[in-house]
Amino acid sequence: MAARTETHTNGRRNSRVSPDPKMDAKAPQIQPFGTLRSLPIGLPDKARASSCEALNEILADSMVLYALYKKHHWLVAGPTFYQLHLLFDKHAEEQNEIIDILAERVQSLGGIAVGDPRHAAELTTIPRAPDGAEEVSVMIDRTLRGSNDVLMSDVLRRHELQVWFLAEHVVDVPLLTS
Ligand SMILES: [Fe+2]
Numbered sequence: 001m002a003a004r005t006e007t008h009t010n011g012r013r014n015s016r017v018s019p020d021p022k023m024d025a026k027a028p029q030i031q032p033f034g035t036l037r038s039l040p041i042g043l044p045d046k047a048r049a050s051s052c053e054a055l056n057e058i059l060a061d062s063m064v065l066y067a068l069y070k071k072h073h074w075l076v077a078g079p080t081f082y083q084l085h086l087l088f089d090k091h092a093e094e095q096n097e098i099i100d101i102l103a104e105r106v107q108s109l110g111g112i113a114v115g116d117p118r119h120a121a122e123l124t125t126i127p128r129a130p131d132g133a134e135e136v137s138v139m140i141d142r143t144l145r146g147s148n149d150v151l152m153s154d155v156l157r158r159h160e161l162q163v164w165f166l167a168e169h170v171v172d173v174p175l176l177t178s
Pocket of ligand 1: 073089
């Protein structure tokens with residue numbers, strides 16, 4: 001006869017085995033933010049800690065910048081709507097890729113990556129934009145400054161390109177000359 005802990009008996013469930021999803025799981029966090037796990041990698045703890053801290057600052061800024069590009073993608077208006085609508089979305093997608101690279105780098109170093117956007121909002125250096133719509137020139141200026149502030153290796157090249165594509169929209173060149 002099978003053990004009562006492994007089988008259902010006479011249509012009744014035993015108390016230890018259940019096909020029901022376990023809901024409302026509660027437990028303390030297993031690694032607090034700002035701490036390192038011990039991993040078998042060659043870097044000293046001090047270097048890992050300072051790298052994680054720096055990467056998390058850039059990650060927080062990148063998350064805010066991603067959201068800002070999306071906001072501008074939605075709210076942009078005027079004669080350059082279509083090209084800026086597409087450009088802001090393209091930059092948002094690029095930020096999204098950067099975010100993933102940064103977060104996974106932090107994890108691979110044994111740290112905890114910033115994940116919640118409310119946490120990113122606490123750490124970012126990018127000033128908060130008003131919740132409403134702004135003029136196109138202000139939108140561009142805002143993302144231009146944000147992109148220019150977030151600088152580092154692969155991130156740097158992507159940001160330089162984003163700065164270029166944005167800056168071209170605020171050069172003082174008339175559409176037509178008479
Ligand atoms: Fe869209």
